[in-house]
Amino acid sequence: MAGSAGKSLAAGRQRAHGRPAAGFVAVLVAALALPSVTVARGAVASGAVSGAGTPQAGAAGGSLRAWGDNQFGQLGDGTTSSRDTPVKVQLPAGTKVTSMRAGCGHTLALTVTGHVLAWGYNGDGELGDGTTTSSLTPVRVKLPQGSRVTAVWAGCFHSLALTATGHVLAWGSGSLGQLGNGSTLSSDIPVRVKLPNGTRVKAISAGSGHSLALTATGHLYAWGANSAGELGDGTTANAATPVKVKLPKLTKVTLIAAGEGHSLARTSTGRVLAWGDNTDGALGNGATTNSFTPVRVKLPVGTKVLALFGGCVQSLALTATGHVLAWGDNSTGALGNGTTTNSAIPVRVKLPVGTKVTAIASGCDHNLALTATGHVLAWGFGVLGQLGNGATASSDLPVRVKIPAGLVATAVAAGPETNDSLAIVHRARR
Secondary structure, three states: HHHHHHHHHHHOOOEEOOOOHHHHHHHHOOOOOOOOOOOOOOOEOOOOOOOOOOOOOOOEEEEEEEEEEOOOOOOOOOOOEEEEEEOOOOOOOOOOOOEEEEOOOOOEEEEEEOEEEEOOOOOOOOOOOOOOOOOOEEOOOOEEEEEEEEEEEEEEOOEEEEEEOOOEEEEEOOOOOOOOOOOOEEEEEEEOOOOOOOOOEEEEEEEOOOEOOOOOOOOOEEEOOOOOOOOOOOOOOOEEEEEEEOOOOOOEEEEEEEEOOOOEEOOOOOOOOEEEEEOOOOOOOOOOOOOEEEEEEOOOOOOOOOEEEOOOOOEEEEOOOOOEEEEEOOOOOOOOOOOOOOOOEEOOOOOOOOOOOEEEEEOOOOOEEEEEOOOOEEEEEEOOOOOOOOOOOOEEEEEEEEOOEEEEEEEOOOOOOOEEEEEEEEEEOO
């Protein structure tokens, strides 16, 4: 039952205004016997924010806050109640988290000790604990003995981990080849992705049903779903083992990001490439035609990109000057420029005056930004509380997330097809 739901979503890219179709949500709700949540568009509200604080520098990990959609327990607070302000994730006592990612109904977190925790929906084994039983609080992923993980990513119904030895592990749904092990079977424990012998991976990213791996030599591999060309190999055929992305000749990649059905990469020369689903302009090349191989994003002249993120049908970039660019679907204000007009080329997010951003993240139709002062800004689709400002309305300008008093954020996260948000927090320095 759960497996078939995953197949239909990832294979068909069935969205209701950029989110999983209502029929798909109903299947998951029935599988978990949880109350249904009605997703409807809220009025887009414009508004600016400001404020100051001091992040705790040099801290090795922190506690975790989450907000937004929680119908599958993906907020990890032991409930299935959605939240419009951050709540504390119930991590095991003494646990500190260094990074985290959200899938369609599950969440992953990497601890300071290199272990991986997971919680939420588990119908396809995406929690990696050897079961298909969902959990409202974190459980430990059963990593191979001796594995130390350095990065995690969540797809819609699959999960990825990068090990310190440069290998990639995957678990959860495998119906579209998401696990990259040559099979289309799901796995409730991590399996090794079959990259070419001798390949050492330095970065990973996951979209809805596809995954990316950047090698130490600057080459790029992809596997899984490919109906929109998101693997970048010039075809629309799914791949159960990694295929090489057809980059322009002599191109070396230094940064990657996977959206729901599209992919992004920064090259060693500072260019940004994109491929896959371009229905709403998420490739940023001025067109709305899908591309099965990488095309160049039309960045403003002189832009230096430090980070990339892909959502359902929009893309996000952080610049070296601390500004944020966005492009693609804007029907819920996800571009953050005070309008709801789509853009097939990057536009600048209207941050509060004087704001410098240090990190970004994208959900399905909403985006997050971490400021240099430890605040979190959010904009776009907000009817499930994913903007974290105490409201359930969308916003076409950034609003400030209500992080509890006395805390500052040091990291933010979401996922390319999620309606919830995450932040690592620390006590503010006095």
